[in-house]
Amino acid sequence: MIKKLALIVLAVGFSIPVLSGSSHAADTIKIGFNAPLTGFAASDGKSASEGAKLAVEQVNAAGGINGKLLELVIYDDQAKPAQAIPIANKLIGQDKVVIGVSGSYSGPTRSAAGVFQEAGIPYIAAYAIHPDITRAGNYVFRTSFLGQIQGRGGAKLVGDILEKKNVVIITLQNDFGKSLAAGFKSKAADFGIKIINEYEYSIKDRQFGSIVAKVKADNPDAIYASGYYFTAGPLVSQLRAAGVTVPIIGQEGYDSQKFIEIAGPASEGIIITTSLDRDSDVPETRNFIDAFEKRAGFKVDMVAASAHTAIMVAADALKRAGSTDPEALRKAIAATNLKASTGTISFNALGEVMKSVQNQVVKDGNWHRHSVIDDPALLAPPDK
Amino acid sequence: MLHLELLIQGLIYGSMYAVIAVGLTLVYGLLRILHVAHAGLFALGAYLGLLITNATGSLVLGMLSSAALVGVGGMLIYRLCYQPILNRPPHVALIASIGLFIAMEEIFRLIFGPYGLTYQNPPLQSQIALGEIHLRAAELGMVIAAVVLLGILSYLSQSTRIGIAWRATVDDSDMAKSFGIDTIKVRYLNFFIGSGLAAVAGIFISLLSNLVEPTMGGVPAYKALAIIVLGGLGNVKGTLIASLLLGVVEAFGTIYIGSILDRDAIAFAFLIVVLMIRPQGLFAGR
Numbered sequence: 001m002i003k004k005l006a007l008i009v010l011a012v013g014f015s016i017p018v019l020s021g022s023s024h025a026a027d028t029i030k031i032g033f034n035a036p037l038t039g040f041a042a043s044d045g046k047s048a049s050e051g052a053k054l055a056v057e058q059v060n061a062a063g064g065i066n067g068k069l070l071e072l073v074i075y076d077d078q079a080k081p082a083q084a085i086p087i088a089n090k091l092i093g094q095d096k097v098v099i100g101v102s103g104s105y106s107g108p109t110r111s112a113a114g115v116f117q118e119a120g121i122p123y124i125a126a127y128a129i130h131p132d133i134t135r136a137g138n139y140v141f142r143t144s145f146l147g148q149i150q151g152r153g154g155a156k157l158v159g160d161i162l163e164k165k166n167v168v169i170i171t172l173q174n175d176f177g178k179s180l181a182a183g184f185k186s187k188a189a190d191f192g193i194k195i196i197n198e199y200e201y202s203i204k205d206r207q208f209g210s211i212v213a214k215v216k217a218d219n220p221d222a223i224y225a226s227g228y229y230f231t232a233g234p235l236v237s238q239l240r241a242a243g244v245t246v247p248i249i250g251q252e253g254y255d256s257q258k259f260i261e262i263a264g265p266a267s268e269g270i271i272i273t274t275s276l277d278r279d280s281d282v283p284e285t286r287n288f289i290d291a292f293e294k295r296a297g298f299k300v301d302m303v304a305a306s307a308h309t310a311i312m313v314a315a316d317a318l319k320r321a322g323s324t325d326p327e328a329l330r331k332a333i334a335a336t337n338l339k340a341s342t343g344t345i346s347f348n349a350l351g352e353v354m355k356s357v358q359n360q361v362v363k364d365g366n367w368h369r370h371s372v373i374d375d376p377a378l379l380a381p382p383d384k
Numbered sequence: 385m386l387h388l389e390l391l392i393q394g395l396i397y398g399s400m401y402a403v404i405a406v407g408l409t410l411v412y413g414l415l416r417i418l419h420v421a422h423a424g425l426f427a428l429g430a431y432l433g434l435l436i437t438n439a440t441g442s443l444v445l446g447m448l449s450s451a452a453l454v455g456v457g458g459m460l461i462y463r464l465c466y467q468p469i470l471n472r473p474p475h476v477a478l479i480a481s482i483g484l485f486i487a488m489e490e491i492f493r494l495i496f497g498p499y500g501l502t503y504q505n506p507p508l509q510s511q512i513a514l515g516e517i518h519l520r521a522a523e524l525g526m527v528i529a530a531v532v533l534l535g536i537l538s539y540l541s542q543s544t545r546i547g548i549a550w551r552a553t554v555d556d557s558d559m560a561k562s563f564g565i566d567t568i569k570v571r572y573l574n575f576f577i578g579s580g581l582a583a584v585a586g587i588f589i590s591l592l593s594n595l596v597e598p599t600m601g602g603v604p605a606y607k608a609l610a611i612i613v614l615g616g617l618g619n620v621k622g623t624l625i626a627s628l629l630l631g632v633v634e635a636f637g638t639i640y641i642g643s644i645l646d647r648d649a650i651a652f653a654f655l656i657v658v659l660m661i662r663p664q665g666l667f668a669g670r
Binding site: 038039040042043045046173198199200201202204205206207209210211213214217230233234237238241242243256258261262263264298 | 385386389390393394396397400490493497498499500502506509511518520523589592593594595597598599600602603634635636638639642643646647648
């Protein structure tokens with residue numbers, strides 16, 4: 001029985017692509033989307049694809065692109081670079097998408113970016129943070145912060161806004177955690193921060209007993225800890241359970257209601273740097289949050305908002321370009337100036353987004369606005 | 385002081401590993417199968433424990449019923465997956481086991497969703513002070529459960545008829561059969577106990593992190609393999625000692641060499657070093 005069930009599950013799993021959108025007719029405009037729908041990153045894949053589907057529905061409900069409807073072609077890349085290359089080829093060669101959007105992590109996004117650049121089809125990374133992604137070439141764009149940039153924002157938050165000077169860094173051992181730590185360290189001295197110690201952990205860790213014991217002995221003023229909600233939740237609750245009461249500063253990886261659920265009361269007062277402002281009164285952000293929670297049935301997170309933003313940027317460029325010619329589309333994306341759920345989006349020469357950092361804090365079991373970092377010099381992305 | 389805390393953390397990790405790895409080494413001792421899907425049962429135990437605890441409000445009920453259900457699940461895996469291929473070479477069962485494990489992870493994801501589940505009112509979160517050392521009740525509970533459960537197991541295997549029958553079957557299955565021992569019953573019992581223990585470990589681990597996720601079996605799946613190799617394949621005592629040793633090495637390693645080797649790599653580096661010195665494992669197996 002179990003074997004049969006397993007076979008059925010496997011069969012279902014392989015029956016990709018998952019077509020979404022109201023129409024499969026020939027006169028739709030196709031946007032390709034890769035996200036980790038299975039495997040360890042499946043939760044982010046789910047949020048990303050829900051955010052992307054919502055964006056497509058909203059565009060189509062408002063009349064589509066110059067009379068044509070958008071269609072989203074979604075593939076599961078399992079967050080694996082090796083999966084992303086055949087997917088990118090399939091999206092370009094077989095599905096004939098006019099723009100690709102990555103709702104995935106840095107590894108697969110980097111792999112796919114090279115394929116899209118080679119084919120001369122625009123590709124937008126929604127929340128992957130590795131600096132080399134946009135360096136694939138002029139057809140590749142990113143609508144979220146680089147890890148380094150967000151790390152710099154973190155240093156300002158800790159040293160300047162919170163005025164904490166003796167800091168322990170706890171780093172997730174992957175490109176996300178490492179680039180955040182690098183950004184934080186690069187600006188730490190500017191804000192008077194002294195880094196007492198740094199520890200690293202693997203993405204599979206959920207038990208942090210020994211790091212917690214050591215941090216307690218270090219007795220810092222604040223802790224800058226990178227991670228995703230599924231590592232940060234246990235880490236924060238274990239730190240608090242051991243009696244560590246100093247501020248803990250996280251980043252967009254924490255940005256999910258699930259973090260608050262896992263850490264429980266320990267999540268109160270945790271501050272993160274992210275790109276979604278829950279208390280925003282900007283209509284684009286407000287409408288997105290309300291529509292997402294109604295459609296998905298769970299609370300919004302940064303990944304969903306980022307995927308939504310990336311699709312909206314693609315749709316906006318399609319409208320302005322007035323055609324699906326790749327070069328015209330590329331130019332239209334490069335000239336983007338769009339208010340979206342994660343802020344006002346425009347790109348520099350490398351295709352990196354320029355926007356402010358939203359600091360959010362957990363209050364009474366929900367994310368709320370703490371402060372905003374709007375410092376173009378500090379947050380300037382690299383332009384080559 | 386710090387070193388004492390790290391040592392205690394290591395023993396907590398170690399007792400966690402021991403409860404998981406014992407079931408695995410029991411299966412290997414009896415059938416010569418590397419039972420990777422054991423880690424899937426560990427995750428299943430965590431899911432059932434959480435769901436029953438959330439529904440009834442009783443952790444004890446959640447733990448007992450989860451252990452019993454997962455024990456039966458282990459028996460089913462033996463009957464439906466391993467028994468039909470027992471006469472094939474060992475790698476056939478290994479491949480079946482890996483496939484089953486991956487399928488289980490994805491079935492958990494399809495049924496329970498990709499985000500993971502949490503306890504509504506996480507039990508055993510109060511702090512217990514032992515002198516200067518502060519432990520969470522769940523950490524202490526993990527250690528106590530390991531000592532009690534493995535103590536009972538040791539008593540059963542040494543001093544009861546069924547335990548003697550079990551050891552005889554492990555030693556020489558044909559000979560045991562000729563003495564009238566029901567070796568099939570022994571196998572079912574073996575899977576029941578090993579899987580039930582994995583469920584208990586799964587529940588305690590999810591109490592420490594307040595998170596039950598589809599991929600939570602991923603780390604135990606291969607770390608437990610390293611442990612039973614270290615302990616001398618099929619050797620229960622060796623497995624227990626290897627678990628505690630690895631726990632302590634990891635607890636210190638995370639702090640002192642964590643930036644060079646991550647925690648999971650430490651387990652395998654330790655394995656390689658030990659096997660270089662003692663190729664038969666810390667304790668000779670069979």
